Amino acid sequence: MTLPTDPAANLAALIRCASVTPAEGGALSALETMLKPLGFLVDRPVFSEDGTPDIENLYARRSGNGPHLMFAGHTDVVPVGDEAAWTHPPFAAEIANGEMYGRGAVDMKGGIACFIAAIARHVENNGGPKGTVSLLITGDEEGPAINGTVKLLEWAASRGEKWDASIVGEPTNPDALGDMIKIGRRGSLSGSITVSGRQGHAAYPQLADNPVRGLITLVDALLHPVFDKGTKDFQPTNLEVTSIDVGNPATNVIPAKATATFNIRFNDTWTAESVQAEIHNRLDQASKRKKYRPGKKTPVDYDLVWRDRPSHVFLTRDDKLVDTLAGSIKAAVGKKPALSTSGGTSDARFIKDYCPVVEFGLVGKTMHMVDERVALADLETLTRIYQRFIEDWFGQG
Numbered sequence: 366m367t368l369p370t371d372p373a374a375n376l377a378a379l380i381r382c383a384s385v386t387p388a389e390g391g392a393l394s395a396l397e398t399m400l401k402p403l404g405f406l407v408d409r410p411v412f413s414e415d416g417t418p419d420i421e422n423l424y425a426r427r428s429g430n431g432p433h434l435m436f437a438g439h440t441d442v443v444p445v446g447d448e449a450a451w452t453h454p455p456f457a458a459e460i461a462n463g464e465m466y467g468r469g470a471v472d473m474k475g476g477i478a479c480f481i482a483a484i485a486r487h488v489e490n491n492g493g494p495k496g497t498v499s500l501l502i503t504g505d506e507e508g509p510a511i512n513g514t515v516k517l518l519e520w521a522a523s524r525g526e527k528w529d530a531s532i533v534g535e536p537t538n539p540d541a542l543g544d545m546i547k548i549g550r551r552g553s554l555s556g557s558i559t560v561s562g563r564q565g566h567a568a569y570p571q572l573a574d575n576p577v578r579g580l581i582t583l584v585d586a587l588l589h590p591v592f593d594k595g596t597k598d599f600q601p602t603n604l605e606v607t608s609i610d611v612g613n614p615a616t617n618v619i620p621a622k623a624t625a626t627f628n629i630r631f632n633d634t635w636t637a638e639s640v641q642a643e644i645h646n647r648l649d650q651a652s653k654r655k656k657y658r659p660g661k662k663t664p665v666d667y668d669l670v671w672r673d674r675p676s677h678v679f680l681t682r683d684d685k686l687v688d689t690l691a692g693s694i695k696a697a698v699g700k701k702p703a704l705s706t707s708g709g710t711s712d713a714r715f716i717k718d719y720c721p722v723v724e725f726g727l728v729g730k731t732m733h734m735v736d737e738r739v740a741l742a743d744l745e746t747l748t749r750i751y752q753r754f755i756e757d758w759f760g761q762g
Contacts, residue, residue, distance in 0.1 A: 366402055422504055564620060
């Protein structure tokens with residue numbers, strides 16, 4: 366029986382599955398084919414919720430007597446964009462100049478392919494880990510993240526699954542393999558502010574109430590002053606206005622409404638609740654200011670709507686998990702990785718409620734880009750890192 370010990374072959378099989386969110390595209394079937402010869406029991410639950418697409422997920426378990434390590438990731442990928450702009454077809458897994466091209470090569474089918482190869486080599490060499498290994502793979506990470514990891518964790522936990530540690534195989538390295546382990550993430554929260562005014566002629570502003578003036582007042586209060594200067598483990602909180610829209614095609618009409626959308630990434634100075642309270646307070650105070658609304662006697666009439674669910678800030682403090690992974694990286698590439706909480710969110714924000722979690726995968730330079738690709742040498746190196754980690758974490762090194 367041939368085991369899936371070659372990460373490049375594993376990745377090619379996954380890339381050739383066009384699993385653009387929410388489509389499964391054959392990727393989970395490809396994983397199941399790789400995992401069953403390794404002794405994994407595979408479940409593929411489908412989760413649903415009104416207003417969102419059904420999502421198929423995969424949970425695979427190889428049981429043993431000892432601690433339980435979970436590897437987590439996603440097989441769904443973002444759209445390819447302009448396919449004609451790709452040097453090689455996005456779902457062909459073609460190799461050129463030592464690199465494999467394809468959507469998902471680094472984000473994050475490559476990480477999954479390497480972990481499976483690492484497990485396969487461990488099984489081939491040692492007969493399997495002294496403990497339990499599971500893979501928790503969603504098809505909804507690049508989408509709304511509603512019918513994926515959150516529900517898959519709940520589903521597995523309801524069946525008695527408990528984990529001692531988890532690695533998420535996201536592409537964490539900015540420049541070279543071994544640069545960085547993610548040991549936490551800032552929280553994330555999004556909202557929209559809609560200001561209501563009174564439509565009118567631009568030449569007769571006294572007869573109207575321009576909502577853009579009110580919106581500028583409120584947005585200014587969100588941008589200044591800064592929320593904090595950062596902490597020991599996290600960079601400063603930052604709020605970005607991501608959209609301002611009035612839906613007004615006319616140049617001589619004062620609009621009736623104006624809306625701004627924002628996202629805030631907050632550190633451990635804040636909780637989701639306290640940062641929401643701070644934003645509410647800033648808006649309430651700013652609504653009374655007259656700088657951009659001379660002559661107006663009433664406060665800015667605004668409505669604040671929080672969008673989606675907040676992502677909470679977290680920091681992993683598990684010496685065995687972090688130190689073992691850092692040691693495996695140093696043994697493979699000769700350098701000590703930085704421990705970072707930078708970047709956006711990932712499914713680690715859900716996993717941290719069940720067990721300690723870190724993130725480590727490939728170099729992320731080309732993720733979501735045209736010509737996403739990975740060096741074959743990096744696939745081999747990441748496989749060796751994962752294999753060394755499995756051996757050392759289970760005490761078989």
